[in-house]
Amino acid sequence: MCPIFKRPIFIIAILTIIGAGILAFFILRKPAEIKPIENTKNLAVVEVIGMSAEGREILSYSYLPNGEANGNGGKKIVFVGGIHGGYEWNSVLLSYQMIDYFDKYPDSIPDDLTVIIIPNANPDGVFAVTHKVGRFAIADVSTSTKILATGRFNANDVDLNRNFDCRWQATSTWQSKIVSAGTKAFSEPESLAIKNFVLKNNPSAVIFWHSKSNAVYASECEEGILPETLNIMDAYSNASGYPAIKSFDAYVITGDAEGWLASINIPAITVELKTHDTVEWSQNLAGIKAIFEYYGDKN
Ligand SMILES: [Zn+2]
Numbered sequence: 273m274c275p276i277f278k279r280p281i282f283i284i285a286i287l288t289i290i291g292a293g294i295l296a297f298f299i300l301r302k303p304a305e306i307k308p309i310e311n312t313k314n315l316a317v318v319e320v321i322g323m324s325a326e327g328r329e330i331l332s333y334s335y336l337p338n339g340e341a342n343g344n345g346g347k348k349i350v351f352v353g354g355i356h357g358g359y360e361w362n363s364v365l366l367s368y369q370m371i372d373y374f375d376k377y378p379d380s381i382p383d384d385l386t387v388i389i390i391p392n393a394n395p396d397g398v399f400a401v402t403h404k405v406g407r408f409a410i411a412d413v414s415t416s417t418k419i420l421a422t423g424r425f426n427a428n429d430v431d432l433n434r435n436f437d438c439r440w441q442a443t444s445t446w447q448s449k450i451v452s453a454g455t456k457a458f459s460e461p462e463s464l465a466i467k468n469f470v471l472k473n474n475p476s477a478v479i480f481w482h483s484k485s486n487a488v489y490a491s492e493c494e495e496g497i498l499p500e501t502l503n504i505m506d507a508y509s510n511a512s513g514y515p516a517i518k519s520f521d522a523y524v525i526t527g528d529a530e531g532w533l534a535s536i537n538i539p540a541i542t543v544e545l546k547t548h549d550t551v552e553w554s555q556n557l558a559g560i561k562a563i564f565e566y567y568g569d570k571n
Pocket of ligand 1: 360482
């Protein structure tokens, strides 16, 4: 035996160092499920509006006019990314880019509007594709088409944009496929979170980012398209260059979020990016500014 180990003091010291090392490993280790600390310069009021089926937070980022911390921010405009999860991960990155933009240029928000971004309405679906909670990089995104398709749904394998209360049916369609729409309207915690958020905040308009149909769609339920929905569809379309389409008729959709909003008289549009892997920043910034202009002071 090495002479050093004959002295108990050295054995104790070595064991203490090893013990401290093991303790530090477990304290410093960050499991992937733990939410990383986000941009500390964020000017938004960040709130947890609900949890996903697997217990991941759904966050809203609210920008009040002129950076005021509280108070009456006038009309509320809501943007939602990622309801189709990792399958449409670019809509989540676009949302985060918008958050970074407002952090850098808070004066770009008109004085009488509150702008709220829900960057990731389906965090389980995004996690399935990126293995990240919160922000992720393009390099984190799976290249497997099978995994990307799975990431469209929440952890209960439900298409959240078929789980809202407008012509809801237990199964619905996505292209030529049959998808689960949940056990009833709002059976899924993610769609329920959006519902509760909308009912609490009563926004003037809600814009959903999807991909990749290259269009801006209006919305309707039983009562047809709201006139204001057509106005903001045209505004976003004209500014962004995405073609305006009044009604989606490629295949039958039931239980979509935009239809439910139409049913409660809230204008809603669907903005479909052109591809699954670009954020098309300048087009969407122009679209957002057109929405601001529509709802700012004049209207
Ligand atoms: Zn979609």
